[in-house]
Amino acid sequence: MRPLRYSINVTIDGCCHHELGMPPDEESMRYWAEEMERADALLLGRVTYSMMESAWRRPPSGEWPEWMSDWERPFAEAIDRTWKYVVSSTLNDVDWNAELVRGDLGRTVRELKQEPGEGLRVGGVTLPLALADLGLIDEYEFLVQPVLTGRGPTLLAGLRERIELELVDRRDFRSGAIALRYRPTSTSA
Template identity: 55%
Template sequence: MPQPLRYGINVSLDGCVHHEAGLPPDAESMAFWTDELRRSDTLLYGRVTYELMQGAWRRPTSGRWPEWMDPSEVAFADVMDPMRKVVASTGLDAVNWNAELLRGNVVDAVRRLKDQPGRGISLGGVRLPVALAAAGLIDEYTFVVHPVIAGRGPRLLDGVGLTLELIERREFRSGVAVQRYRPAPTSVGDPR
């Protein structure tokens, strides 16, 4: 059985997914994202998200996390840093940080990746998930909805039509709501 591909992202009430559009992370949301990472053993990103995450969460050459990081951020970084990363990019010639490049047709390559043994693949980003959702490859969607109207920026899965089935909902003290979905049998591109 293929390992699950899980897409998780922060999103504003108006559907914006720009990484600066939500509330600043707090200990509760960082603990949530840390637990989400632990559900998978592979991270799948496009170039932009990979470079963003590497800049924020890669262990410095000194071996010590920066002093500005609070304990919840250190816990997140401690889980993310050693994880396997797979990067879908036509613009990069090489990657590091426990990463490998995904070559060829991205949909076919992700199908092969899902067929490898593992606990799951955690997908992040904005553009790559659009292609994978349209192909029916995403098994679970986790939207961390912030009580913010961004008014600008890229939109969540812009151009993809899906019908989703709610499987979990919870709220944080900050007003953030986590909504977890799986594709409904009637979804566009759903292989069931």
């Protein structure tokens, strides 16, 4: 069975809006590129899929845009080629190495987890909340940024039940950010 990992950048006060945290730097982008390489597929909601596609899809020319730094390209290449399952009831089609997912979310994700492989990743805000409520997330991976925003959407706001976690990995960054990886404890599962 392959695990489902929820991965996201978050500020110290829990804000998970991508524009309110720290801009990516070379070290954090290298970290996310390495993590993306470990994923068999991504599970994304409509909003996150659209946002990621607009930023990281390779242009039809095959050339990355001029605004993209050399140190951002490994992440762009990794996410561009990774298979994506897009959960949406409003999209009619997806075409960025993707398959549209509809119907019973819990059943679908359980089936995807049963397939062999390294693991699945989920990002965003709304879909991970639904998956956490269903008890389907096997690891929570937060890149905690040394920023207080005092506003914006917060991580897993509206979670129905408390989930106890145990720390399984930690990595400190020169920027002051910390990557923390947690697993639900057996009492939470």
